[in-house]
Amino acid sequence: MAAAGVTTVVLVDDHPAIIAGVEAWCAKADPPVEVVDSGATPAAAWTGPGLAADVVVFDLQLSGQVPAFSDLRRLVDAGRQVIVYTMREDRDAILTCLDIGAFAYLAKTEGPGHLVHAIHAARQHLPYTPPSMARAITTDNRPDRPRPTPREIDVLVNWFACESKEMVARKLGLSVRTVNSYIDRVRIRYANAGRPASTKAALVARAIQDGLVRLDEL
Amino acid sequence: MAEPSRDLMAGNLRRGLRLATLAITVVTLFCFALPLLLANSRTYRSLPQEVLAFAILTAVAVAAGVQVLRDRGLGKPRWILLAAVFTASVLATTGIPAAELMSEAEWSYGVIGWFVLLVLADHSAAATVASLAAHTAGSFAQLILVGQHHEVADLVVVTAVVLGCELPVLAAAMASRRLTATAAAAAERAERVRTAEAIAEHLHADRRSRYADLATTAVPLLTDLTTGSADLADPGVRAAYAVAAARLRRLFAEHDEVDDPLLHELRACLDLAERKGVSVYLGACGDYPTPPLPVRRALTEPALRTLATAATEARVTVLGSPTGVTVSVLADACPAEGNDPEPAAVNERAANDSAVNDSAANDSTVTVTRLVDGSRVWMEATWRPRE
Numbered sequence: 001m002a003a004a005g006v007t008t009v010v011l012v013d014d015h016p017a018i019i020a021g022v023e024a025w026c027a028k029a030d031p032p033v034e035v036v037d038s039g040a041t042p043a044a045a046w047t048g049p050g051l052a053a054d055v056v057v058f059d060l061q062l063s064g065q066v067p068a069f070s071d072l073r074r075l076v077d078a079g080r081q082v083i084v085y086t087m088r089e090d091r092d093a094i095l096t097c098l099d100i101g102a103f104a105y106l107a108k109t110e111g112p113g114h115l116v117h118a119i120h121a122a123r124q125h126l127p128y129t130p131p132s133m134a135r136a137i138t139t140d141n142r143p144d145r146p147r148p149t150p151r152e153i154d155v156l157v158n159w160f161a162c163e164s165k166e167m168v169a170r171k172l173g174l175s176v177r178t179v180n181s182y183i184d185r186v187r188i189r190y191a192n193a194g195r196p197a198s199t200k201a202a203l204v205a206r207a208i209q210d211g212l213v214r215l216d217e218l
Numbered sequence: 219m220a221e222p223s224r225d226l227m228a229g230n231l232r233r234g235l236r237l238a239t240l241a242i243t244v245v246t247l248f249c250f251a252l253p254l255l256l257a258n259s260r261t262y263r264s265l266p267q268e269v270l271a272f273a274i275l276t277a278v279a280v281a282a283g284v285q286v287l288r289d290r291g292l293g294k295p296r297w298i299l300l301a302a303v304f305t306a307s308v309l310a311t312t313g314i315p316a317a318e319l320m321s322e323a324e325w326s327y328g329v330i331g332w333f334v335l336l337v338l339a340d341h342s343a344a345a346t347v348a349s350l351a352a353h354t355a356g357s358f359a360q361l362i363l364v365g366q367h368h369e370v371a372d373l374v375v376v377t378a379v380v381l382g383c384e385l386p387v388l389a390a391a392m393a394s395r396r397l398t399a400t401a402a403a404a405a406e407r408a409e410r411v412r413t414a415e416a417i418a419e420h421l422h423a424d425r426r427s428r429y430a431d432l433a434t435t436a437v438p439l440l441t442d443l444t445t446g447s448a449d450l451a452d453p454g455v456r457a458a459y460a461v462a463a464a465r466l467r468r469l470f471a472e473h474d475e476v477d478d479p480l481l482h483e484l485r486a487c488l489d490l491a492e493r494k495g496v497s498v499y500l501g502a503c504g505d506y507p508t509p510p511l512p513v514r515r516a517l518t519e520p521a522l523r524t525l526a527t528a529a530t531e532a533r534v535t536v537l538g539s540p541t542g543v544t545v546s547v548l549a550d551a552c553p554a555e556g557n558d559p560e561p562a563a564v565n566e567r568a569a570n571d572s573a574v575n576d577s578a579a580n581d582s583t584v585t586v587t588r589l590v591d592g593s594r595v596w597m598e599a600t601w602r603p604r605e
Contacts, residue, residue, distance in 0.1 A: 089501070109499055109501075132501075135501070135503045138503060138504065139503060139504050139505075157503060157504075157537050157539070160501075160503055160535060160537075161503075161533070161535045161537060161544075161546040161548070161596075161598075162533065162546065162548045162596050163533060163548070164548075164591065164594070166591065167548075167589060167591050167594070167596055170589060170591070171587075171589055171596070
């Protein structure tokens with residue numbers, strides 16, 4: 001168990017270099033993030049110190065050829081906050097993980113800024129949408145998808161293009177706060193759609209509490 | 219165009235020759251053989267055998283004639299027809315008393331050769347000659363076997379007359395076949411030469427237009443390099459070389475056959491920056507149509523320019539939307555370049571120039587926007603095809 005104020009993380013990844021890299025990023029994070037355990041299989045998140053970690057950083061492409069969606073589902077069903085951090089950047093994998101109830105999906109091309117940010121947000125049940133997730137959402141064409149407004153799509157696409165909310169705000173003539181709220185509201189609508197999961201419900205509940213969305217909007 | 223006319227020519231020659239052979243065969247059978255058969259009906263040892271032989275030859279003439287008139291080949295059944303012809307020959311020559319073999323009552327000798335030609339000449343000259351030879355040799359053998367030695371000289375004369383008429387037709391058939399083959403080969407050669415010429419012309423025009431582009435961009439830079447007048451310590455000059463090199467890479471990429479030329483050419487623009495150590499992310503989002511080449515150049519130009527001066531990292535994205543396609547570049551500019559607005563200004567002008575050129579041709583425009591945030595530059599080139 002980590003001290004209060006410190007976010008604890010367990011890493012599930014089969015590449016030692018990735019584990020070492022994420023540990024280094026977490027060590028430099030402010031507020032502090034502590035990697036309590038790591039391993040090449042999901043067992044790391046189910047045993048020892050990993051069991052109590054606030055956030056699970058999870059590689060979808062573990063040794064096998066098949067993405068580990070079922071391992072992700074088991075973690076989510078146990079109420080864990082899971083950040084998928086993987087090589088794959090394709091839309092279908094991202095949307096599937098969101099539907100299962102992953103907190104966020106990060107491609108490994110996305111650096112420490114996004115990962116540490118997402119870890120902090122996950123602990124507080126605040127939405128965080130990295131650029132690759134924004135892209136998947138804007139190109140979602142499943143029939144039962146949540147429908148963002150054209151303005152929201154515009155903000156998400158620009159966020160994917162430049163990775164800087166300040167620049168998106170300047171370009172579109174909005175405040176950074178508004179840009180954030182556009183992105184977060186789309187995320188909440190995705191959390192409210194599809195397969196029910198306690199992690200998704202927590203994200204929606206927190207958003208309603210914070211006044212980000214109203215109940216009748218959902 | 220050459221193909222059908224060549225076939226037509228070959229077909230006409232072959233058809234004409236077959237029709238002529240058919241006409242001669244039929245005329246010989248009915249105007250020469252039939253009167254002889256009728257006039258000498260009492261001479262024969264077995265008239266029904268003679269009539270049967272004549273009927274068989276008539277049937278062969280009809281079967282072959284139908285195919286000739288329909289301009290079709292005889293195919294495999296030609297061998298059945300050939301067998302029928304020889305059967306008729308045997309029937310006709312055995313149905314007559316031995317003493318009459320060299321008389322005018324023997325109507326079949328001058329006819330059989332024409333039937334052989336009718337059935338075989340369009341198939342193979344060798345088979346035709348072999349059949350004619352077999353028939354002639356058979357006739358001589360028969361004459362000797364039945365004890366008519368004294369008439370061999372007569373048969374030699376008759377044979378000379380008959381073959382003298384038949385062999386020229388066969389020679390004509392062979393010559394026409396050779397002629398057709400030569401003509402076909404010549405036409406094919408001419409066609410190959412024409413194709414090669416067209417390709418060479420196209421390549422030449424292609425190279426000329428590429429050289430015209432390079433003459434104003436890369437060539438002056440290379441000249442400066444050789445004369446030593448280029449100041450390579452100046453980052454602006456180095457950037458100019460980087461831009462020219464990236465343009466060359468894009469030019470090469472334009473000739474590749476790929477699914478997404480825009481992304482492919484964009485990748486070629488980034489290649490050099492990546493080699494320089496700039497970490498580049500290239501991603502696409504959404505669907506977009508493939509813009510025409512001038513538009514692609516205008517779209518990739520800002521990325522190419524920006525990356526020439528990028529210091530450590532760049533994010534290049536292709537954003538498709540229902541209304542058009544945008545190429546977005548976010549890069550940290552080198553401090554020296556950041557203070558110098560010139561490259562970017564040139565950049566926008568270049569992009570707009572090509573956009574203007576393009577709008578004349580494609581009725582669409584590429585617009586470029588630029589946003590600077592500290593050391594970072596965000597450029598976007600957007601193309602909206604008009605409906």
